[in-house]
Amino acid sequence: MADIEKVKTSELFYGKSGQPAGAKPAPAASGAAASVSAEPEASAAAGVWAAPPVSSAADASEDEYEPQIEPVSDDEIIDSDKSLSMSDHLEELRRRILVCLGSWIAVSCLAYSRVDFMLAKIRALAGDNFTFVYTSPTEAFTAYIKLALTAGLVAVLPIIFYETAAFVNPGLKRGERRLMLRLIPCGLAFFCLGALFAWFVALPIMWKFFLSFQGAGITALWTIGEVVGFVAGMLLICGLIFELPLLIILAARMGLVTYEKMAAGRRMTYFLILLLTAVVTPTPDAFTCLVVSVPIAALFELSLLAVRFQEKALCRKSAGA
Secondary structure (H helix, E strand, O other): OHHHHHHHHHHHHHOOOOOOOOOOOOOOOOOHHHHHHHHHHHHHHOOOOOOOOOOHHHHHHHHHOOOOOOOOOHHHOOOHHHOOOHHHHHHHHHHHHHHHHHHHHHHHHHHHOOHHHHHHHHHHHHOOOOOOEOOOOOHHHHHHHHHHHHHHHHHOHHHHHHHHHHHHHHHOOHHHHHHHHHHHHHHHHHHHHHHHHHHHHHHHHHHHHHHOOOEOOEOOOOEHHHHHHHHHHHHHHHHHHOOHHHHHHHHHHOOOOOHHHHHHOHHHHHHHHHHHHHHHOOOOOHHHHHHHHHHHHHHHHHHHHHHHHHHHHHHHHHHHO
């Protein structure tokens, strides 16, 4: 009964239309506005609050300003789960350096037992009757240690390359990681190729040239320390020089050099090759410089062809995309 009385009282003051008595009725809304205004009134009459609808124009404007996320290439992704702190990086670096040093020392100790065999091979380059001398008490022992360390370093190069790659691997993108996996075997192969070139080509030619000065009153008395240092230096230098194509290809891949620039500076490059070999070769004579410079020039030309092939391949790939 109380509810019926309240309804009658509201009808006396506001009428059945819901407007105060004597007030003029509001003009009827037309179209979409009428439907929009009718929804809140129906919800209010039912006792339920309803949020005002959002116009389609507002939706369109929001869609226009929605940020567009560009797709990321798979080669540009860095694995975030491999991130380490600075202390972790230093600890890992220390551990990997210790692994390299420990491997080098262990293999060098094994190589020390084969130094006599290696010295016999070095002496065979000069002839079966050739002998070495030493002019100080510690020279022979130092030469043995130097030859063993050189042999151990060449033997553990795969371990050094692996530890270096494993250390920098977490910070590389996937495309860079795939490139590194290709360059490491090629780097080892080119270094071994350079060492073989030094042993079978460069050193025999140099030995014959230097021994050709023997004659009346002139006898070659080579100290064991100087010979071992010369041979070890030639092996390491030729091995590193044969890495030139990989360095040039990597520089071209990074956009630092192009085929046109390298071809235009060919004469200056040849001059720099002669200057470099004159500085890094163990002896200051011009013959050794020429023997080492010729393969470097050939490697440079090979690098030019590789860079040109790489640029054409990238152009075809971009044109196909």
